[in-house]
Amino acid sequence: MEDSPDTAIPHDDDLEPFGRPLFKDPSVRHLRRVGVVDVGSNSVRLVVFDGAARSPAYFYNEKIMCALGAGLSETGRLNPEGRQRALAAIRRFQILAQGMEATPLTAVATAAVRDAEDGPDFVAEVERTTGLRVRVVSGEEEARLSAQGVLLGWPGSYGLVCDIGGSSMELAAIKGGDVGLRMTSPLGPLKLKEIKGGRKGRRAFIKDQVAAMAGEMGAQRDRLFLVGGSWRAIARIDMDRQGYPLHVLHEYRMTAKAVRATVDYIRQEDSNALRARCGISSARMDLVPLASEVLAEVVRVFRPRDIAVSSYGIREGMLYQQMPQQLRDRDPLIEACRFAESKDARLPGFGKTLYKFILPLFKSAKPDRLRIIKAACLLHDVTWRAHPDYRAEVCFDNATRANLGGLKHVERIFLGLALLHRYRNKREGTSFEELYDYLPEADRQQAEVVGKAMRFGAMLWPEEDAIPGEFRWFPKKKVLELRLSEAAWPLLGEVALARLKSLASSLGAEVDLKMQR
Known part of the structure; x- marks a missing residue:
């Protein structure tokens, strides 16, 4: 039996960050076009969702590498060049969304904007010049949304969601369709670039941070879900190393042994040749070796049963947040x-x-x-x-x-x-x-x-x-x-x-x- 209409519409507190109901009836099959702008530390992306309500398709997906968080640890401010690139990208995205009838856009910003002293000024400038209001989410909120994105693709999953961005890495435990304990850390590759002491100092920093997170999160022996562009790039390199022919990153599986072998492969191979073979941008490839060091330590410490790559993350988690339970329960x-x-x-x-x-x-x-x-x-x-x-x-x-x-x-x-x-x-x-x-x-x-x-x-x-x-x-x-x-x-x-x-x-x-x- 379907719910009555009043129970199908989420409460006002659940409408954020969209501010409006997306799923008015749990029997809905179709999702009206929804546009999301994700202002990350490394990239700014527009995704427009359409299609099946429970399994929305990417009607449009564009990413601009801006490196907003580059140099943030030293200056405390957003990268000036990245800031201009991000503003230009958001202006473009607004025009595109209007043409696709995907307005009003919803925008969220993560680690770089929330940590920078000029983050509020950047948010104000975006609204002043484009009319788009940007919601800055906390690290724990980012972890929760990413975990909900994983649940969009794997209903009822158990495990640990690990989301890496440019300036941070979040962990969230999921169990039986619910998001549990979640944490954030400064383990994004843009931050790691600025750690003193070279590779030795960086490895010590990574080791300490992961150990602290493991102490809080407790034993995690289920599946490790990897969310984020740097993880997907590493998975693509793992495919290259193994000659794997199906280049679909979502649900790609790796073992701890494969991760260790791929980390070594990244260290040994010529980065330009690897980038060209795997179709990875130069801006992303610059971050991959640093991210691979983090992944190796996460896998070593948490010892997951297996490892799965998720193309779903914070943007999909925002949709999942508004889904009535009857819709979430569907395959x-x-x-x-x-x-x-x-x-x-x-x-x-x-x-x-x-x-x-x-x-x-x-x-x-x-x-x-x-x-x-x-x-x-x-x-x-x-x-x-x-x-x-x-x-x-x-x-x-x-x-x-x-x-x-x-x-x-x-x-x-x-x-x-x-x-x-x-x-x-x-x-x-x-x-x-x-x-x-x-x-x-x-x-x-x-x-x-x-x-x-x-x-x-x-x-x-x-x-x-x-x-x-x-x-x-x-x-x-x-x-x-x-x-x-x-x-x-x-x-x-x-x-x-x-x-x-x-x-x-x-x-x-x-x-x-x-x-x-």
Whole structure:
């Protein structure tokens, strides 16, 4: 049952920093366009969100490297050049947002602006020249928002969120969907540049700071979630070191051993060559070696079970803050797929029917696999506008690289392979073959069955909410039974029958056709 409207709207205290409700009804599927400006110590970014309410897409995303926090430890003031660059960027973002109908923008500023003696003057200048009000958040608030951003992508997660910016690093514990203890520290790479004593002095400073945080945070043996541009750059370098072919940073996993190897790799490799190979800006690459020293110490001290990179952070956390609990509880992957189906499929709503139709083929599948199969059914028809010769590859490319939350990399590949087989019997001969090996053979085979089942089921769609037949699967007998109503027999044309036989072949089964009476 849905909440009544008065319980769906957040209280006034929960509307900050937007100052207005973004989710007026927990049943909402669509998020009206929302623009956020994040004024960080190293960069200023505009993100405009749109799309599925529970899993918003990046309608627009632009970053300007400003280094507002450079030299702050020595002067106590914002970097003058960075300040001018930041003002110019915000002016540009205001104009862009107006054109995209994403106003009023919401702006937040973090460590550099809150620590600088001229931070209030900068905020006043931004409002005076652009009309944009900037909310300066505390370190603990920054940690909370970043942790909420992680929860947007991983509902109910347990672990430690580590968010690194230019001038600070925040930690926040998350457990069962709630944000717990949180801390801030001066471990941003711009601050580390100004530590006296060279590498030895810097390492001692990092060690002391991390030890102090560990003393406050306590034992953390769950997952470590990495938030921030410097962490993402390190993850991209880890991909380069290992020759990893799927360059999607969100949900990329690393081990403590991999982190240590990549820190050494960064130290040994030519930085210019590494930057060019990995597509990292020179301004970011200057900070990566310093950030890698921090990461190595965090991993050494906290000893996480595993490490996951999050593309979601403070900006997404602001959205999550306003979500009604009913919306938070939904699966971000399924919500994104439902939205895509409603927007792009020829028969919106048929994905649910198709899922019910093919479900008997997967009686022994675990819930985690069933949600991916359900996602595939919802997405099975969203690329129908692509040229028939390219639909299969477009499907695979979209699934593996799209802005979808709640997906491990291997799940992306499974989803992509299932959708590829929705349009193509054979998976050989594509440009994606190097990715197939990341799935066990049994999973590749199951993805093929999912795709071929959808390929056949899509031919029996005269109505949105009913397929005039049902599957029965007898794995021990290797018999695939299809029962069709008498009225539906004309749908079993030559092409449909060929697709049914192809599905049975992938199952190693015989087909048994029966008429429902």
